[in-house]
Amino acid sequence: MTRAMYMSKLYAPTLKEDPADAELASHRLLLRAGMIRKEAAGLYSYLPLAWRSIRKIENIVRDEMDAAGAQELMMPIMVDAELWRESGRIDAYGKELVRFDDRHGREFVLGPTHEETVTALVRNAPISSCPSTCITFRTSSATSSVPALA
Numbered sequence: 843m844t845r846a847m848y849m850s851k852l853y854a855p856t857l858k859e860d861p862a863d864a865e866l867a868s869h870r871l872l873l874r875a876g877m878i879r880k881e882a883a884g885l886y887s888y889l890p891l892a893w894r895s896i897r898k899i900e901n902i903v904r905d906e907m908d909a910a911g912a913q914e915l916m917m918p919i920m921v922d923a924e925l926w927r928e929s930g931r932i933d934a935y936g937k938e939l940v941r942f943d944d945r946h947g948r949e950f951v952l953g954p955t956h957e958e959t960v961t962a963l964v965r966n967a968p969i970s971s972c973p974s975t976c977i978t979f980r981t982s983s984a985t986s987s988v989p990a991l992a
Contacts, residue, residue, distance in 0.1 A: 854891050855879075900981045912977040917959045923949035925958040956980065 854876030863880075864870040872878045877892035888896060904914065923941060926932035932939065932951070940952040953959060960978075 852890060854889060903979075903981060907977075907979050910977065911975070912979050915978050915980055916982075917956045917963070917980060919952055920950050921953035921959055923951050925962055926951055926953070929958050929961075931958070956982075 856876040857874045860870045861873050861880075864873055872892065873880070875891070877889055877895070878886045879889060880886055907914065923932060926935075926939070935954075939954070941949060942951075943949055
């Protein structure tokens with residue numbers, strides 16, 4: 843059951859003027875409508891109205907993927923750095939890829955995408971665990987500045 847929310851109680855701090863650093867029309871509109879707020883360069887907080895919209899879109903995607911027989915999965919953002927070395931993308935990202943060691947000295951990265959993770963997941967699974975028509979999907983945030991590989 844969905845509860846109605848009164849606009850008078852909604853946290854949506856709107857702006858009357860276009861923000862000076864917003865170049866794209868969509869960016870200006872999201873800021874002015876009180877849907878997002880900039881935290882730092884490239885980092886934004888989703889305010890309640892935007893977050894509700896995102897969840898609704900995710901649910902539509904989920905419903906459609908379920909209807910197509912797909913299975914949703916979730917993968918960790920913290921990924922073994924060895925998977926990124928194996929793909930050759932660890933050097934392509936350079937210093938923008940966040941790297942760290944765990945308490946046991948194993949190297950990990952904060953994976954901005956899940957290509958390496960899903961490839962390892964499928965590669966290491968027995969063929970009988972998923973028929974040829976097996977479809978999986980995930981919904982999550984991803985970075986927009988993914989470098990292209992030659």
